[in-house]
Amino acid sequence: MINFQTSPDQYRHWKLSFEGPVARLSMDVQEDETLNDGYKLKLNSYDLGVDIELADAIQRIRFEHPEVRAVVVTSLKPRIFCAGANIYMLGTSSHAFKVNFCKFTNETRCAMEDDSRHSGRRYLAALNGTASGGGYELAIACDEIYLVDDGNSAVSLPEVPLLGVLPGTGGLTRLVDTRKVRRDRADVFSTLAEGLKGKRAKEWRLIDDTFATSKFPEAIDNRVAQIVNLRSNEDAQISGIKLHPLTVETGAGPTDKSDSRDYKYVSLQFHHESRYVDLTVRGPEPNLPTTTDEIQQLGDSYWPLRAYRELDDALLYLRVNEPEIGLVCLRTEGKIDDVLAVDRALAANRDHWLVREIIMMMARTLRRLDLTAKSFFSIVEPGSCFAGNLLELALSSDRVYMLNNPDERVELATSELNRGALPMSNGLSRLQSRFLSEPERADQVMAHGATFDTEAAEEAGLVTFAPDDLDWDDEIRLAIEERTSLSPDALTGMEASLRFAGPETMDTKIYGRLTAWQNWIFQRPNAVGPNGALTNYGKPTQAQFDYKRT
């Protein structure tokens, strides 16, 4: 079982240090501390374990150190920044693991970009040595890239020439869309195993600047000082909150798998034989505080932060540890009024740093859900609280089933947060995405004000099916049976296509276009067959290609 929770005192591969408004995130991968057997993490290469620490560090900077204005990403190894994803790890991993690994790594990079865009922190990649493959991809997720000019250090994307696969953690898309490298230069660079050094790399926009070894630390310090001096005095005085470990209780299952997983506000109840899971989110307690002082006091026990951290962990657990679970039935329990009260407090205080961070964390978690390769059905029954932020769960779902029973009150409700505070990867709100054909419907839903009973919800276009109580159990059972009987691959491709109508962004291009191509290549014999390039990397044998173009 892969555990996505960690904390700085447990890090094995990163050092995270703070000096006033500057955080320093230094990679120092311990080659024997791997997540699986069969490979060594040489030259600051990484596996999922290294990346879980990075994701945790980015999250902690945001919540625990809001005073930070500049994050320097660098390495403690001499002459090497990072060699990217470990190739032997990739070579020995299953197809599904490789795909999930690349997705998680990309999400962490998007989280850095999200932080830079919305929280105003600036990320500097201080490449004190060569950055190749995923190492350079990490750098291009930073705002600025500086490379030491030591006559040797280079940036490179050697995946195509050396491994017969793509730079799989967003590299190609970020190259032409973020760095806006000219396409023909991007082509040359992406086929050049040794990469490019200082002056040429700068000329081609691959890095922002290059400095001689002796001047490198000072140049970085100067740039950091420039950034930091722009900050307001207010920033220096805010202090963070502590993110404590999540507690989870697992129930023993009939096989080696747990049949349940209970956090404080989130529960997973597995139906392994039927290949689906019930994921229940419990709403907040009544009368939660509404002022920022009180919210900061509550810290990570404040419902939205705690519940969404748990939801995030549950989604990652499902992706990596439960590959055969194809369908997630999303359920909620609680009082709609209590959820709406929390949303009012969040919306009223969204200019406060902590509330802003909480809302953005909720948004990232919901995007993680959108990008999870499992089907999601929302099941709306009496006692549920799909309101405001939790209504986004329904709007994220492939389908929404809502009970239509005149004798029992079942409702949905909107809050201010549905208006765009929790955007999808395509930049739209989920209501906007849902009503692309009739944009005015999204406005009508928001203007509706009160809660929606089943008929109103159906009329408004918020639910897919609204069976009555006589049919309810059968309909839900049949829908689950039918969904879990379909080809899991076809569903993954179908959901990835249907979930993201409307505009595309760099994020959707990474997850849609690039990921899909990489998935294709990751199972081609030219990469992973006995004669494939990935299989034969580092061996005395040479790759043999079937040169037919597809």
Add this chain to the structure above:
Amino acid sequence: MINFQTSPDQYRHWKLSFEGPVARLSMDVQEDETLNDGYKLKLNSYDLGVDIELADAIQRIRFEHPEVRAVVVTSLKPRIFCAGANIYMLGTSSHAFKVNFCKFTNETRCAMEDDSRHSGRRYLAALNGTASGGGYELAIACDEIYLVDDGNSAVSLPEVPLLGVLPGTGGLTRLVDTRKVRRDRADVFSTLAEGLKGKRAKEWRLIDDTFATSKFPEAIDNRVAQIVNLRSNEDAQISGIKLHPLTVETGAGPTDKSDSRDYKYVSLQFHHESRYVDLTVRGPEPNLPTTTDEIQQLGDSYWPLRAYRELDDALLYLRVNEPEIGLVCLRTEGKIDDVLAVDRALAANRDHWLVREIIMMMARTLRRLDLTAKSFFSIVEPGSCFAGNLLELALSSDRVYMLNNPDERVELATSELNRGALPMSNGLSRLQSRFLSEPERADQVMAHGATFDTEAAEEAGLVTFAPDDLDWDDEIRLAIEERTSLSPDALTGMEASLRFAGPETMDTKIYGRLTAWQNWIFQRPNAVGPNGALTNYGKPTQAQFDYKRT
């Protein structure tokens, strides 16, 4: 060898008829007239041969019948419109063939949409019976869809539930992006093998209207009459030109393949052992006519039309008949002034129907090149004429090599047509796409006016490398050798990612996102393995899935 040339008198599967401003395109597939052995084209199902006729028909309507304002796409079979791509054909085809087949089919549908958008013709799908799979995908490429209400006929996308693959010719993207069907309804529809009929189909935006069997022909006629009555009288009077067959001479090669293929203005010279081909486009003769009357007189022998029809045919030939050719070296021969003179005539007369159609055909051909899964290098040498519309060949290339020799004149040049008349699938001009980082550079290139010698071209960012005459031969040879040694799969994914920076459109979503997912699924054991759904379709055996989600 698959031949992409045909004409209405040779059609076996379509009837194309004209009545004033109305064209009627009726599908009547002959089940034994297949492109390959091993399957029968029952129920108006199609293979590439059927689609080649459709592509030809759309092209001919545009050039030969400009008076047409409405195109009715229907079927001559009772109770069936079209059952989509033939499943046994798919089941027995190679991966590469399936991918190329889907791509070509999509390009034809995009050509219909392009015609509707830019030439003002309106396409009506008159579904006189069930439209399933690719049959419905053909319908949603039309502007309007009408379905007979006979209690039986439905529209459906049964690929996911029946075959474990995606609706692969743009269906999912067009469903949510063109028809803007709500995502949860799109999800239900795409998993429902039997599809949806009349009223529900209309309510879900899958069709525009439905009429009882007895009223169906009249309802279609009425709608056609409405469209046609909106046309101007001018339209009725224009008369088209004839598209004659292209002539091509092939040179016998050492194996079963030709080692050359010569059209009038386009030549292919194969280097099969080295897996590359030289594709040369010869520029126009001097002093071509400049008035629309003279151009119409010339008809399909007018250089831009003839040369680009030949280029289009050559690209299709390379895709399907030469899978092992991984690299196309693009060369041009002729006088820059002659190309620029043609471009001036085209730009000056772009409001004339024929000139407009010619420019749009050139644009489609260049997009076909952008979407071809082979590497393209442009080789700019003395005697070449990469100017105006032919400069787009260079701008379409993954790399441009331009000789730098002070003793020999080598030049590039722009024309008005580089300003956006020949857009890429992403909606941008190739200059805009090239200079995403510095949009002013595209303007500077256009303002530069005169031709660019090698140094000016390099300075302007138009070429990748400009070796001098001492290094030229070695550099080109090495570049070719290196390119053709790389993994063909990694190159396909890399090129598809790097060629389309900037905005995404429905077209790029189809070719990037959807195609990549389909490619992935098309080689998954759950589809094509011994227990896969595609393999077992129509057999007494059942598909057995590995349910792990990826």
